[in-house]
Amino acid sequence: MTTPIEKKYTDSRPNSQKKYQSSEKLFPNGVTHDARMMKPFPYYISHAEGSKKWDIDGNEYVDYKSGHGAMLLGHAHPEIIKVVNETIAKGSLPGASTELEVAWAQAIKNLVPSAEKIRFTSSGTEADMMGMRIMRAYTGKDKIIKFEHHFHGWSDGASATGGVDANWEYGIPKQVLDTMVIIPPNDISIVESTLENDNNIAGIMLEPTGAHMGQYPIRPSFVKELRELCTKKNIVLMFDEVVTGFRVARGGAEEYIGVKPDISSWAKVLGGGLPGGCVTGQAQFMEILEKTPESKGMYHPGTFNAYPISAAAGAKALTIVKNTNVNEIAAERGQQLVTGINNVLTKLEVPGYAYGQDSLVHLKLGVEANSVEDLINMPSDEPNVFNSGALNHQLGLSLLNQGIDSWSASRFIMMASHTEEDVNKTISAMENAFIEAREQGSM
Ligand SMILES: Cc1ncc(COP(=O)(O)O)c(C=O)c1O
Numbered sequence: 001m002t003t004p005i006e007k008k009y010t011d012s013r014p015n016s017q018k019k020y021q022s023s024e025k026l027f028p029n030g031v032t033h034d035a036r037m038m039k040p041f042p043y044y045i046s047h048a049e050g051s052k053k054w055d056i057d058g059n060e061y062v063d064y065k066s067g068h069g070a071m072l073l074g075h076a077h078p079e080i081i082k083v084v085n086e087t088i089a090k091g092s093l094p095g096a097s098t099e100l101e102v103a104w105a106q107a108i109k110n111l112v113p114s115a116e117k118i119r120f121t122s123s124g125t126e127a128d129m130m131g132m133r134i135m136r137a138y139t140g141k142d143k144i145i146k147f148e149h150h151f152h153g154w155s156d157g158a159s160a161t162g163g164v165d166a167n168w169e170y171g172i173p174k175q176v177l178d179t180m181v182i183i184p185p186n187d188i189s190i191v192e193s194t195l196e197n198d199n200n201i202a203g204i205m206l207e208p209t210g211a212h213m214g215q216y217p218i219r220p221s222f223v224k225e226l227r228e229l230c231t232k233k234n235i236v237l238m239f240d241e242v243v244t245g246f247r248v249a250r251g252g253a254e255e256y257i258g259v260k261p262d263i264s265s266w267a268k269v270l271g272g273g274l275p276g277g278c279v280t281g282q283a284q285f286m287e288i289l290e291k292t293p294e295s296k297g298m299y300h301p302g303t304f305n306a307y308p309i310s311a312a313a314g315a316k317a318l319t320i321v322k323n324t325n326v327n328e329i330a331a332e333r334g335q336q337l338v339t340g341i342n343n344v345l346t347k348l349e350v351p352g353y354a355y356g357q358d359s360l361v362h363l364k365l366g367v368e369a370n371s372v373e374d375l376i377n378m379p380s381d382e383p384n385v386f387n388s389g390a391l392n393h394q395l396g397l398s399l400l401n402q403g404i405d406s407w408s409a410s411r412f413i414m415m416a417s418h419t420e421e422d423v424n425k426t427i428s429a430m431e432n433a434f435i436e437a438r439e440q441g442s443m
Contacts, residue, residue, distance in 0.1 A: 048075035074417025115280035124242035124267030125153025127277035135203035149211035203236030208253035272317030331358035340427030
């Protein structure tokens, strides 16, 4: 049965509905990224600027998808547009070293203390693949510890979930899945006993603020314990900074938490809104790519490595990060949103908790929590109306109907271009969304 919220969504998007009919014939599920799948159909965006984007039916949205987290500076930032235009006019891919890649790497080094040496890739997935290979080449060991729910791109090894998300593992040989050891986070004794029982583990990788952009938070003290353990056991500690990098702090989670990893993967904000990733690390680990008496020299080609247009946009973005207060603005707006949503939950007596790491804002419905520690200590969810996904779907559509694009009302990624007015509009829309969902019987 079509709900009133769904009907309103459909009625105001005839052009998107028609475009989806063409897309379904072209793409599996009609989309080009699994996270963009939407019922009854996705909206199609024509353009974006600052904190806003517009669909092909002329609907305006305050955007919290934020380019999957890449657009810290906001859409169509004039300085990024300028540098991209200037660079592309000089030829996009010379197939040789450029000054731009040197400037991009230097901009990273200016912000990240552990980045003694750097290699560029085309995406976060590739950076994570490379990081895993460095761990194995450096230690001569095969297996890698990954934590439950942590996302490290969609390469074969990184997609291992310990059987939790079966579709992530679909198509991957068992032998590859067996090289990944999946354990729960936040309990160092489990990591210790895993290492005691298996001497073929090369290293540990993690999203340092917690799985899914911090949705499942990690205690900073646990990350510190991991650091000590990896040093003691002589294995590699890798931070996946693809989301946290240049966002939760200028120097990423390593600055935010105050723990120095051996190597890290980066993407998203790194490219200033263009594709690009990299692995950084302390020299002894990165030098595994060099041929020396001790090292065979780990192989690393890639047509679009250090893609000049991305290098130019990325170096410019990181310079803006270094010299302006974009991180503080995005974090402030994030906290404004967290407070506003929690006030709405209290006012409407909806069980739930909004929280976040500065500019990454999450909303978990159906819980009674007052702190992140409460969330960490909570037993696994019992399925109920609040965490079935169905309610979030209705809330997300209601927000879209009110001109707010979030991740199904459960995640909001802040940009420095968000204004206080944008956030106030979002808080009011959240309140209306709960009221509409209640009225139509979704909660
Ligand atoms: C923590 C994390 N690692 C890796 C990736 C993969 O990056 P990409 O989409 O650039 O391949 C993502 C993407 O969302 C991510 O969130």
